[in-house]
Amino acid sequence: MSNDRTGPQSGKLWGGRFKDKTDPGVERFSASVHFDKALARYDIRGSIAHARMLGHTGLIPEADAKIIVQGLERVATEIEIGEFPFDAGLEDIHMNVEARLHEQIGPVAGRLHTGRSRNDQVATDLALYLRDACLASRHGLLQLRQVLAARAEEHLDTVLPGYTHLQRAQPVRLAHHWLAFVEVLGRDAARFADAASRLTHCPLGAGALAGSTLPLDRAQTARELEFVAATRNSMDTVSSRDHALEVMAAAAICMVNLSRLAEELVIWSSAEFGFVELADAYSTGSSLMPQKKNPDVPELVRGKSGRAIGNLVSLLTTMKGLPLTYNRDMQEDKEPLFDSMSTLRDSLEVMSGAIATLRVGTERMAAAAADPMLLATDLAEVLVRQGVPFREAHEAVGRIVAHCVETGVALDSLSKKALQQFDPAFPEAAKKLLDLERSFEQRSLVGGTARATVQLALEAVRAELDAEAAKLEV
């Protein structure tokens, strides 16, 4: 083998079989480099592993492999410092890197694509990107969960009404309320970890669709790129995007969860609720109304959840009719994927900041939680303890509530005598039938809102977050 060959004669790396130039409109239409340059790092990492393997197996001279690797490292630096001359005429990031490599090291660059197609190349880039994206999402989720747990700890004794149908239902601790989101976001993190556990096999060597006639060492490239092994089926490898889909699904679910948390911050920061006040750093003003302090940050998180949902549906739709194996439609995977992941990353970051810095209106919460009607269920359960069937107890307390509403008497100011007129089973012995403190303390079942129970939950959460931090090495 010698190095005196000149390389491709036409402008395109695939130009050999073409006589005429590509229509400029088609060039623009099919170019992807303006977005897939986000894969540059991964593309070059994959190429370096591939070149080393080619050298190692003797498929190309070791010396050429070295020159290629050094050239690729130089190209990587150019991209990093923003000096890479991206050219839409070269379609995508893969061709841009290879063409630049050719400019830097000459015809030796032509050996890099030995035994490789852009189809297994892009699948490799995506797998590496997705692994990082899963990790980054777990980092962002860990941070937000840590913030929520810290604020929960601070507000163990802050009480507020829990709601169903956005109607006051039963009193809960704010710690319990925020720990609910820690659970939700923990499942989100688990979804990313789970998706990453299916990104363990290396696409390189699958070629265009049917592997290669050349004796590549797929195990070596897999090892170098920190995969467990090479993929088992070349056709699956180049034609599947379900890895991207499941990461995007995890992102969409997570954004929907963040949207619900955001929605509460929006409602809670209204004058009607007054449960929280967002810090100035996480609020914006009105250009017209000088008194306004708007919760734009949570509103935008709520709004951006639409993107994550749309992006997922977009790629699902792109994929649904495609025959095996690679089809160019699949180039449409990248913009929605990148958008979902950056939207999620930013949303997690601003939500962490907003929650870490918001002021809690403990008095407003306590005042709302002091509504004695919130203890109506407890009153029914007093009767149940006396052996009254729950349905009858519910009925009796329902009549008591109606009486209170009609007469304007507070539920907790009814005498025992008055209560017994609705149901004689109300016990004589008990000092006070309705008491907020006792109501809390009685909710000590696992998962409940009693102080000691929430404290235990908080400890478990802390241990879980520490374990996740250790795994993520933060």
Ligand code: ARG
């Ligand atoms: N830019 C292409 C994509 O993202 C790379 C693969 C192109 N392969 C091909 N045979 N045209 O899908």
